[in-house]
Amino acid sequence: MCGRFTLTVPTYELLASSLGIAPSPEQAALYRPRYNVAPGNATWILRMRDGVRELSQAEWGLVPRWTKELAGARRPINARGETLRDKPSFRSSYDKRRCVVVSDGFFEWKPGPRGKEPIWFHPKDGGLLLYAGLYDEWRDPEGAELHPTFAVITTTPNELVRPVHDRMPVVLRGDAVSRWLEAPLDPSTGHAPAELDALLAPPGEGVLVALPVSRRVNDVHHDDPSVLRADEPEAANDEATPRGQTLSLFGDVTPPRTKRRAR
DNA sequence: CCAGACGTTGTT
């Protein structure tokens, strides 16, 4: 699946150097660590541009270039690796516009006694987690604006993720990153070479670990380090419950939201 | 041929 992820690297400079990218001051100004990247958000992708790796922002939810109206357009956030070649929305991006989605962990939810309980899957040894992705650029017919968007490719889960969900993002490691980004078209078919299909497999065991985290992450407005902390355990005995205080039957009482933004 | 869709996940 993969419908929410993190990119918590503290600075753009550290991110760029980890990816072997020449830093751009303009891009640096746009960077901030993210603890709750949600569909529709702008975030960071890596792609080839004139033969060079480029780190840039794109919006999560792929809008194919042939889309007539941006309003109301479907924006798939995921693309099944098994069927990329068959789908009009993905086929040309698979051939010509592959990207890498830059992250350091993703969330999956499982139902629990206290509601949807989020689990953060992230690299055991820390560092980046890179997903195989597709992008496209939609051009507004009224203007010259290019609107870049992307989708994360999914595959079957490995043993770690399987108990929680039946899909997971395709993770690229080592030389799979450059193979994914740089493979030329197969001259005999005019499409992406068959060797790319082999990359769209679940990661081996031991790459990722699972950490239960705070249900605060369920709300997309919570985008700070607190989402990666464990929730307070439910006060189950009088030691943990201050005298005279009544537990809510409905779980924690969230303070009122900050004022809505006017439109 | 033209018209219309073009996606995924999860839940019931």
Next chain:
DNA sequence: GTCTGG
């Protein structure tokens, strides 16, 4: 139940 917004 289904759509929209983030």
Next chain:
DNA sequence: CCAGACGTTGTT
């Protein structure tokens, strides 16, 4: 992915 809305007319 989850959370929250889900509507119209007319008036300012």
Next chain:
DNA sequence: GTCTGG
């Protein structure tokens, strides 16, 4: 743009 359904 490209595929599917009729």
